[in-house]
Amino acid sequence: MKLSNIIVRATRGNITESLHRVHFALVNAEGALLAGAGDSRLLTFARSTAKLIQALPVLESGAAERFGLTEAEIALCCASHNGEAEHVSAAQGILSKLGLNPLHLQCGAHEPYHAPTAQAMRERGEKPTTLHNNCSGKHSGMLALCAQLGASPDTYMAISHPVQQAMLEAVSAMSNVAPRDMELGIDGCGVPVFGMPLDKLALAFARLGKPDGLPAARQAACRGIVAAVRKFPAYLAGEDRFDTQLIEVTGGRIVGKMGAEGMFALTIPDKGLGLSLKIEDGNQRALYPAVLEALIGLNLLTSEEAAKLADFRQPVIRNWQGTEVGRILPQFLEG
Amino acid sequence: MKLSNIIVRATRGNITESLHRVHFALVNAEGALLAGAGDSRLLTFARSTAKLIQALPVLESGAAERFGLTEAEIALCCASHNGEAEHVSAAQGILSKLGLNPLHLQCGAHEPYHAPTAQAMRERGEKPTTLHNNCSGKHSGMLALCAQLGASPDTYMAISHPVQQAMLEAVSAMSNVAPRDMELGIDGCGVPVFGMPLDKLALAFARLGKPDGLPAARQAACRGIVAAVRKFPAYLAGEDRFDTQLIEVTGGRIVGKMGAEGMFALTIPDKGLGLSLKIEDGNQRALYPAVLEALIGLNLLTSEEAAKLADFRQPVIRNWQGTEVGRILPQFLEG
Numbered sequence: 001m002k003l004s005n006i007i008v009r010a011t012r013g014n015i016t017e018s019l020h021r022v023h024f025a026l027v028n029a030e031g032a033l034l035a036g037a038g039d040s041r042l043l044t045f046a047r048s049t050a051k052l053i054q055a056l057p058v059l060e061s062g063a064a065e066r067f068g069l070t071e072a073e074i075a076l077c078c079a080s081h082n083g084e085a086e087h088v089s090a091a092q093g094i095l096s097k098l099g100l101n102p103l104h105l106q107c108g109a110h111e112p113y114h115a116p117t118a119q120a121m122r123e124r125g126e127k128p129t130t131l132h133n134n135c136s137g138k139h140s141g142m143l144a145l146c147a148q149l150g151a152s153p154d155t156y157m158a159i160s161h162p163v164q165q166a167m168l169e170a171v172s173a174m175s176n177v178a179p180r181d182m183e184l185g186i187d188g189c190g191v192p193v194f195g196m197p198l199d200k201l202a203l204a205f206a207r208l209g210k211p212d213g214l215p216a217a218r219q220a221a222c223r224g225i226v227a228a229v230r231k232f233p234a235y236l237a238g239e240d241r242f243d244t245q246l247i248e249v250t251g252g253r254i255v256g257k258m259g260a261e262g263m264f265a266l267t268i269p270d271k272g273l274g275l276s277l278k279i280e281d282g283n284q285r286a287l288y289p290a291v292l293e294a295l296i297g298l299n300l301l302t303s304e305e306a307a308k309l310a311d312f313r314q315p316v317i318r319n320w321q322g323t324e325v326g327r328i329l330p331q332f333l334e335g
Numbered sequence: 336m337k338l339s340n341i342i343v344r345a346t347r348g349n350i351t352e353s354l355h356r357v358h359f360a361l362v363n364a365e366g367a368l369l370a371g372a373g374d375s376r377l378l379t380f381a382r383s384t385a386k387l388i389q390a391l392p393v394l395e396s397g398a399a400e401r402f403g404l405t406e407a408e409i410a411l412c413c414a415s416h417n418g419e420a421e422h423v424s425a426a427q428g429i430l431s432k433l434g435l436n437p438l439h440l441q442c443g444a445h446e447p448y449h450a451p452t453a454q455a456m457r458e459r460g461e462k463p464t465t466l467h468n469n470c471s472g473k474h475s476g477m478l479a480l481c482a483q484l485g486a487s488p489d490t491y492m493a494i495s496h497p498v499q500q501a502m503l504e505a506v507s508a509m510s511n512v513a514p515r516d517m518e519l520g521i522d523g524c525g526v527p528v529f530g531m532p533l534d535k536l537a538l539a540f541a542r543l544g545k546p547d548g549l550p551a552a553r554q555a556a557c558r559g560i561v562a563a564v565r566k567f568p569a570y571l572a573g574e575d576r577f578d579t580q581l582i583e584v585t586g587g588r589i590v591g592k593m594g595a596e597g598m599f600a601l602t603i604p605d606k607g608l609g610l611s612l613k614i615e616d617g618n619q620r621a622l623y624p625a626v627l628e629a630l631i632g633l634n635l636l637t638s639e640e641a642a643k644l645a646d647f648r649q650p651v652i653r654n655w656q657g658t659e660v661g662r663i664l665p666q667f668l669e670g
Contacts, residue, residue, distance in 0.1 A: 018596050
């Protein structure tokens with residue numbers, strides 16, 4: 001195993017003002033740990049990185065086919081989206097196919113992540129709806145699965161509900177963590193989140209990209225998820241977002257997803273690799289710099305690709321007046 | 336020196352999801368390091384904790400007396416205030432005494448920190464002004480000093496300006512860091528910020544509370560600052576704010592101030608002690624839990640006082656629906 005260390009500095013003037021520590025694990029589809037930093041087996045929550053895995057039952061169950069979900073809608077099921085117009089209408093599209101409406105989504109409402117969209121809504125005096133919630137695609141997918149399973153849509157967020165049991169089974173099987181060993185918590189949007197060692201999350205992503213040997217329906221679902229997200233990366237996140245641009249810039253060679261509290265997980269299907277990464281303190285400002293530094297340090301990104309993503313690697317820190325006062329500077333140290 | 340360790344956990348479900356590391360230094364007015372955690376000599380920026388020190392020249396120069404600044408207005412000069420009505424009118428009060436207006440403040444405008452005030456302004460369609468900026472008191476104090484020194488108010492934010500040179504001299508002398516050794520950066524509000532080892536910032540606060548042996552004018556200014564902030568703690572921060580409540584709950588026995596990027600500094604004048612604390616990663620959510628844990632661990636807070644500040648010690652983490660999903664849990668470990 002290749003050992004390394006990543007730190008992310010927040011500088012001001014000539015010194016480091018604050019410091020972010022990073023843990024990551026790079027594994028292959030057999031679960032072998034190929035490289036890592038910090039504690040590669042750190043126990044933490046997968047948060048929204050798990051959405052790509054949680055979408056598997058929506059396809060495997062036949063729900064996606066039965067209700068005619070498009071690939072854009074499937075990509076939205078995996079998303080922490082921006083709440084842009086296309087995201088809202090895709091979530092509405094799924095609900096319409098189910099004969100449901102936005103009130104059936106129990107994720108709650110928050111302003112769109114996409115600042116211009118949020119600003120325009122405020123100026124028009126519009127309140128955000130459940131469709132604008134960054135998780136509305138995931139919840140719509142859960143309702144599709146719910147309909148397919150013939151279960152009640154009223155209690156779909158409970159861990160005992162068939163929908164959440166299907167999520168638990170999929171995340172457990174993909175990560176090779178027994179359901180009884182899976183840590184459970186509640187996510188920002190109310191549904192269960194899954195806690196496991198970092199290297200196990202990386203394994204789930206390696207298998208998502210290279211599902212050889214998994215049951216046929218799961219293999220097909222893995223390929224379907226990756227294909228949908230590659231084809232419609234803007235539905236996974238949106239304008240100006242790293243997750244979307246990482247797929248676009250690499251032509252889909254790398255498919256990755258952020259999660260709250262400084263989480264990231266990605267798959268490189270052609271190489272059968274999975275990588276998961278956690279900012280120890282959970283700060284999002286260090287996340288994309290750390291992910292890029294890891295990919296570059298591991299020779300998994302070309303210099304041309306790195307150049308196109310440079311704005312995410314060393315972001316400028318500005319003050320209220322917009323003056324540059326510092327930078328976020330990630331550093332990859334060979335161990 | 337008493338060694339210890341403080342960590343602050345952000346939990347979810349049954350596990351730690353994210354972790355914050357803490358550095359602190361406790362010193363006496365002679366600069367002896369009495370206790371600490373992490374790296375007690377960590378080089379970082381004092382940020383807004385320095386405002387109480389930066390207000391010294393406003394008193395020493397005679398500006399406060401000449402322009403008839405009240406004790407509430409002096410407390411506001413030390414503040415990162417909430418932008419509540421009383422803060423805005425106190426900042427306006429200082430400017431009026433100088434024959435200046437809010438356009439002379441170069442701090443920029445941002446929404447009041449105080450959420451109900453910000454919400455009410457949005458509903459009335461009011462835009463924030465420079466008076467609402469949390470630093471408007473500091474900038475007003477700088478303009479008072481500027482007038483007293485007969486310097487131009489147009490360039491008061493530049494490090495070469497007599498006002499900023501007076502700030503640098505005061506912070507240097509109080510912290511026992513030579514001006515040439517002081518790290519300089521630009522703050523959120525555009526003025527210089529001062530970088531020094533944590534124990535030196537703690538020394539400045541120990542001396543602020545126990546200025547014996549300093550030049551007479553500086554001694555008087557130290558006592559004036561502490562008296563003003565003790566008498567008008569609501570002007571140092573505002574409703575629901577830790578800094579204000581720490582002073583209120585301890586009856587002024589402890590006077591402390593937060594700063595951006597996870598900074599805190601406080602003085603206990605009766606004991607001649609100064610304490611400075613830094614959240615390594617800069618996250619504010621860990622700040623007050625860590626400060627309280629340090630004060631309790633060092634036996635500097637009574638259990639009655641700790642009970643009154645309990646809401647700041649282990650804050651609940653809630654999701655979009657308002658459900659409790661975790662807690663911020665600080666831990667003091669004897670070293």
